[in-house]
Amino acid sequence: MMQTPRPILTAAETRAAEEAIFAAGVPVVDLMEQAGAAVAEAAWRFAAMPPTLILCGPGNNGGDGYVAARHLAERGVHVRVAATSEPTTEAAKAMRARWTGPVEPIEGARPAPLLIDALFGTGLARPLDAALADTLARLVGAAKLAIAVDLPSGVSTDDGALLSPVPHFDLTVALGALKPAHLLQPAAGFCGRVAVADIGLAATPRTWEIARPMLAMPGPTDHKYSRGLVAVIGGTMPGAGVLAATAAQRAGAGYVVLTGAGVSGPHALVRRGMDEALGDPRTGAVVVGPGLGRDAAARDQLRQALAAGHRLVIDADGLALLADGGIAHLRRLAEPALLTPHEGEFVRLFGDLAGSKLDRARAAAARSGAIVLLKGADSVVAHPDGRVAVARTAPAWLASAGTGDVLAGIAGAMLARGLDPFTAAQAALWLHGEAAKQAGAGLIADDLADHLPAALEMCA
Incomplete structure (x- = not known):
């Protein structure tokens, strides 16, 4: 018997779980709002919230970053956002519109004590552009603490490979469930602590993290053979x-x-x-x-x-x-x-x-x-x-x-x-x-x- 183990979902299983939520009538923007708020809450608890720089990519991972930026700013955190480009998905565009602060180009962005990487998350299948990988490494290296949203950018979700050079993060906030890369090497070595944010994903996983076993201790009726x-x-x-x-x-x-x-x-x-x-x-x-x-x-x-x-x-x-x-x-x-x-x-x-x-x-x-x-x-x-x-x-x-x-x-x-x-x-x-x-x-x-x-x- 084991403690309740944490499920591990591949990129495809994560997409299927998200699609089930959308099919049940939950809008994409509502799930993104929940994910970004969870990232903000994790960052708030983990880092005592110094001045923060959030890096946003063009997809839904970037949309999570815009949500996190808004929630942290509402708590009084000094937040800056730097982006690779304008958002390309409808949900991310909506969250970009709700962020009322400026958005800097990521090239030449100044470091901050806390860096949040919301560039690319689950499902990345190609290396980062070399200049972008260098920028990410520079900003993470200059930060006192670094947090990755779902996965560090440059990591392959399902096998834990490094698609690009990846800097070391202090915390990774896994959205909905663990992914294989959170536990498989070499990627696991770059994630730091991994916290799972519950965003309502429901799945019957084939894979899970090994939990502490619950083992019966010997009782008064046990003897050497009954113990094995x-x-x-x-x-x-x-x-x-x-x-x-x-x-x-x-x-x-x-x-x-x-x-x-x-x-x-x-x-x-x-x-x-x-x-x-x-x-x-x-x-x-x-x-x-x-x-x-x-x-x-x-x-x-x-x-x-x-x-x-x-x-x-x-x-x-x-x-x-x-x-x-x-x-x-x-x-x-x-x-x-x-x-x-x-x-x-x-x-x-x-x-x-x-x-x-x-x-x-x-x-x-x-x-x-x-x-x-x-x-x-x-x-x-x-x-x-x-x-x-x-x-x-x-x-x-x-x-x-x-x-x-x-x-x-x-x-x-x-x-x-x-x-x-x-x-x-x-x-x-x-x-x-x-x-x-x-x-x-x-x-x-x-x-x-x-x-x-x-x-x-x-x-x-």
Whole structure:
């Protein structure tokens, strides 16, 4: 179970949601008035309103900027407006007419302490003119605070690409819903904080932001097996198995078994042979791949894990072995396996698929019948039925050896406690990211397990 997640809409889904509002009788200018007022309110709360320069483009994003300028001026803020040209849409023309102040040409505009970018928002498909991109960078760079309306100008909505050089903003006010670019790299790194302004869009999204999971804590009738038994299949690099097994313990599993050769680990970690671990009917999840190796013995271990009938997390070497024609085995499983590839492993498994990170993960899940957790600073989880969940940007310190093994162990604990694989993957990502935040700068994979209990407490 999760907190209510925030929906993510593509440019086309946003347009469809807006068209539904218009079809219900709401005029375009009324929706624009609501959007611009929401931008003004967000700016008022965020910036304590120093002298402000609002940059307006020719379309509806610029129309939102004119509305915001009027609302801020009515609150006593010293507002200047600079525009690229006269508005080209009817709604934007109407809002320009309601703005009674002057409009400067954007070329040569003087900076202001607060800069609001309302040049181009959702749906931009081409680079900004070079001179305009330079002007935007100059004005943002000279401001103390910079706010983007819906998206920073120069960002591609659906895949997070940068169509032009984009300056860093302190706040982005997403209109109606999050867009993929608010969470996908590289664009997400330029948005700053992202606030969603409710303008009445109604949609049934296929994509959403991963929210904090709501996890039941152990009760008086629980015991070690009811809390979940996780089996981690060890291999040629036993330290990776210990990382995964320790993470499963600290993420709440009541009983964790590690097979294979032993290295140091918690005394509470149980050592067993693989046949015994896989043959135990109480096993709630099997984690296979961390440190497994890629030789014939490892291939046989993966085959046994696939055939055992338990819920599966397949990571690292397990994914490398699957890449050699093993994906077909996944469709024969009673329940979708959870695959946790990083980008290189993903390409080896599925090839160089087209589209955004969301599109690629969705296609891979449909092809394999598995839940695909494509790792990175902007990790995504895709279900074979087309649903996708996106994690907030992960701490960059997670880019170190062993952190993926920890994530696999957390995912195993979530599966063993009874979450379905899609929900388990989202919960694991949230806990992993939160533990990293609490571990702080300089973390190594071993540190994450120590911070998982505090992250887990946040989910009670």
